[in-house]
Amino acid sequence: MGRLIVIEGLDGAGKRTLTGGLTAELTARGAKVTTAAFPRYTDDVHAELVAEALRGEHGDLGSSVHGMAVLYALDRRGAAERLRADLDGHDVVLLDRYVASNAAYGAARLRERADGDFVAWVRELEVDRFGLPRPDLQILLRVSTELAAGRAAHRERTEADRQRDRFESDAPLQQRCAEVYAELAAANWWSPWLVVDGAAEADFAALADRVLG
Ligand SMILES: Nc1ncnc2c1ncn2[C@@H]1O[C@H](COP(=O)(O)OP(=O)(O)O)[C@@H](O)[C@H]1O
Numbered sequence: 001m002g003r004l005i006v007i008e009g010l011d012g013a014g015k016r017t018l019t020g021g022l023t024a025e026l027t028a029r030g031a032k033v034t035t036a037a038f039p040r041y042t043d044d045v046h047a048e049l050v051a052e053a054l055r056g057e058h059g060d061l062g063s064s065v066h067g068m069a070v071l072y073a074l075d076r077r078g079a080a081e082r083l084r085a086d087l088d089g090h091d092v093v094l095l096d097r098y099v100a101s102n103a104a105y106g107a108a109r110l111r112e113r114a115d116g117d118f119v120a121w122v123r124e125l126e127v128d129r130f131g132l133p134r135p136d137l138q139i140l141l142r143v144s145t146e147l148a149a150g151r152a153a154h155r156e157r158t159e160a161d162r163q164r165d166r167f168e169s170d171a172p173l174q175q176r177c178a179e180v181y182a183e184l185a186a187a188n189w190w191s192p193w194l195v196v197d198g199a200a201e202a203d204f205a206a207l208a209d210r211v212l213g
């Protein structure tokens with residue numbers, strides 16, 4: 001049974017970059033690694049609906065925090081069987097965003113904290129009801145909202161298909177989201193967390209040690 005490792009953080013925190021670097025380091029050590037990223041915009045109809053709602057389609061769906069969260073959750077539910085198979089066949093499965101993204105972004109939109117009703121609702125839905133695999137480690141890439149926004153804006157200008165959506169360009173929302181993430185990590189919500197400074201160059205060797213337990 002492989003280890004399920006989740007990378008969380010704001011848009012522009014460096015999750016994709018860390019996923020790539022960590023995969024290279026782990027593979028160089030001989031580990032069998034596979035990765036996935038949520039939302040699975042091109043592979044799942046629920047994630048497709050999320051993208052459309054973020055563009056203003058589907059009436060008031062995009063303004064419903066719970067409605068959007070159910071779609072993100074159904075995307076993961078549809079991936080659960082594949083995730084379990086991947087865990088059976090690999091040493092490490094690395095995920096770029098998972099259940100905690102739903103908790104952090106939804107709570108931030110509702111101006112709640114990590115100990116509020118929304119985060120408890122996400123846990124009941126995705127953990128208790130959908131039975132999604134529990135991560136062995138959740139890594140929070142912590143960066144200031146200014147740095148994350150600066151990186152995301154730069155990426156938006158230089159890479160195709162990396163436009164920020166309206167929530168990702170909302171600085172106060174990102175700030176509240178960062179706070180909920182910090183609280184989730186401090187509480188070791190659902191499983192153990194590791195907080196990493198995303199402003200610096202990542203220490204892939206040290207991280208790989210933690211990932212391999
Ligand atoms: N540790 C880092 N130091 C400097 N720049 C970084 C670092 N990590 C990522 N970046 C850059 O910041 C931008 C956003 O990174 P990315 O990995 O796409 O973030 P995310 O997946 O969290 O949205 C990219 O242009 C990337 O090259």
Ligand SMILES: Cc1cn([C@H]2C[C@H](O)[C@@H](COP(=O)(O)OP(=O)(O)O)O2)c(=O)[nH]c1=O
Pocket residue numbers: 011038039069072073097098099101102103105106167168
């Ligand atoms: C996976 C997930 C993402 N989100 C939010 C976080 C981001 O604002 C947004 C999109 O995720 P993101 O990973 O930033 O996708 P991309 O950069 O490819 O557009 O969705 C949730 O609210 N709940 C979730 O479960």
